[in-house]
Amino acid sequence: MQIARDRQLDGLRAVAVSLVLYAHFFAADGTHWGHIGVRLFFVLSGFLITRLLLEARADARFETATALKSFYARRALRIFPPYFAVLGFVWLIGLESSKEVLAWHALYLSNFWYALQNEWSPWVLCHTWSLSIEEQFYIVWPLVVLVAPRRSIGRICVGVIVFSLVYRFYWPLTGTPSLVRDLLPPASMDALAAGGLLAVHRSQGGGVWPQWAQKSWMPLLAASLILLWLRSVPKAPMLEWLAWIGLEVFPLLPLTMLVGSCTRGIGGYLGRFIESPPMTALGRVSYGVYLFHAIVLALVVEAQPWIPVNVSEQGSGRFLVAGAGTLIVASISWLAFEKPLNALKHYFPYMRSGGTAAAFVKSGGPIRKERGSAEHTAHPQASLERGKAFQTSDVQ
Numbered sequence: 173m174q175i176a177r178d179r180q181l182d183g184l185r186a187v188a189v190s191l192v193l194y195a196h197f198f199a200a201d202g203t204h205w206g207h208i209g210v211r212l213f214f215v216l217s218g219f220l221i222t223r224l225l226l227e228a229r230a231d232a233r234f235e236t237a238t239a240l241k242s243f244y245a246r247r248a249l250r251i252f253p254p255y256f257a258v259l260g261f262v263w264l265i266g267l268e269s270s271k272e273v274l275a276w277h278a279l280y281l282s283n284f285w286y287a288l289q290n291e292w293s294p295w296v297l298c299h300t301w302s303l304s305i306e307e308q309f310y311i312v313w314p315l316v317v318l319v320a321p322r323r324s325i326g327r328i329c330v331g332v333i334v335f336s337l338v339y340r341f342y343w344p345l346t347g348t349p350s351l352v353r354d355l356l357p358p359a360s361m362d363a364l365a366a367g368g369l370l371a372v373h374r375s376q377g378g379g380v381w382p383q384w385a386q387k388s389w390m391p392l393l394a395a396s397l398i399l400l401w402l403r404s405v406p407k408a409p410m411l412e413w414l415a416w417i418g419l420e421v422f423p424l425l426p427l428t429m430l431v432g433s434c435t436r437g438i439g440g441y442l443g444r445f446i447e448s449p450p451m452t453a454l455g456r457v458s459y460g461v462y463l464f465h466a467i468v469l470a471l472v473v474e475a476q477p478w479i480p481v482n483v484s485e486q487g488s489g490r491f492l493v494a495g496a497g498t499l500i501v502a503s504i505s506w507l508a509f510e511k512p513l514n515a516l517k518h519y520f521p522y523m524r525s526g527g528t529a530a531a532f533v534k535s536g537g538p539i540r541k542e543r544g545s546a547e548h549t550a551h552p553q554a555s556l557e558r559g560k561a562f563q564t565s566d567v568q
Contacts, residue, residue: 180434182455183446188212189458198491204388204400210302211363215427217306218367225317226375233523234357236318243521249513255507258463267470268294281305296470305360322358336362344413366428389426396422462504468497
């Protein structure tokens with residue numbers, strides 16, 4: 173059931189990356205939907221990484237050093253190869269004079285670079301700001317989840333969310349808006365911590381949403397939609413600041429509850445759509461789609477003289493051509509490059525080899541276990557479920 177439910181999380185990834193493509197390829201009005209897609213990615217990442225680490229910690233064979241080394245090695249196998257391949261390609265062909273700033277991107281400091289410059293230049297790598305945020309999260313968060321007292325992890329998540337809210341309310345006092353307010357880590361840590369809090373809630377057997385969440389999510393969703401609709405309307409400076417804070421804060425609970433609902437499995441037409449083969453296929457390659465889409469767009473615009481539709485401006489032509497090109501590149505990367513590298517993760521188990529759960533997952537069946545002179549069949553169901561979760565969460 174864990175793997176079946178995680179198909180819906182793949183579907184949510186497809187929704188998130190589709191919102192990003194819509195914003196960067198189609199919408200002509202500076203839509204906020206792309207940012208909502210990135211926030212959904214953050215909630216998903218916070219949930220999956222925290223769930224993975226909590227399940228590793230719950231295993232009887234858990235050792236902090238082994239789990240940390242395995243986590244960082246697995247993240248490197250999943251993230252680094254395509255990311256540095258993109259940086260190498262950009263360096264090789266010199267897109268938008270990006271060579272001068274590649275060191276910032278190579279060190280996963282893109283968000284700080286764009287914040288310091290206060291402009292999206294070079295544009296072809298601007299989307300890497302969110303990948304830098306996630307990498308900074310991956311460095312620190314495992315230490316929190318695996319080392320801090322388990323009962324305090326939920327409170328730490330709440331503290332991070334509160335700190336992020338305080339950070340947002342500080343910015344109206346500074347006057348002029350700038351990219352710094354959106355690109356420094358505190359601006360995104362609330363979404364990552366909200367996903368982590370959801371994982372803590374699930375690990376404690378929380379199957380029912382708290383009353384305050386059940387009563388709040390719909391008004392917050394309605395307020396978010398109204399603010400999105402009014403975003404292009406001119407406003408006084410103070411109202412502009414309040415609208416910005418609202419668009420950052422109000423969608424957080426609905427997005428978190430959406431992820432939580434998909435972890436249990438949404439039924440009906442919506443659930444079948446989210447876990448449909450096209451959606452889960454797009455979700456599996458969503459990292460590549462996000463990583464490659466700006467590069468593909470830059471190349472498509474350069475090739476405008478040989479393309480019969482208008483790809484130089486936002487619209488349906490750009491969305492179809494650049495979108496199709498991005499899907500092709502991401503699919504090839506997944507099949508020929510990323511998927512084979514993911515297979516190497518079995519060399520980095522979260523627990524030391526040996527023990528019934530590892531043998532069960534590896535063999536795919538029951539384990540024959542000697543007790544004295546007699547053989548018995550062991551069915552460690554809980555450990556098997558944790559093993560499956562390790563595999564699916566980490567691949568995602």
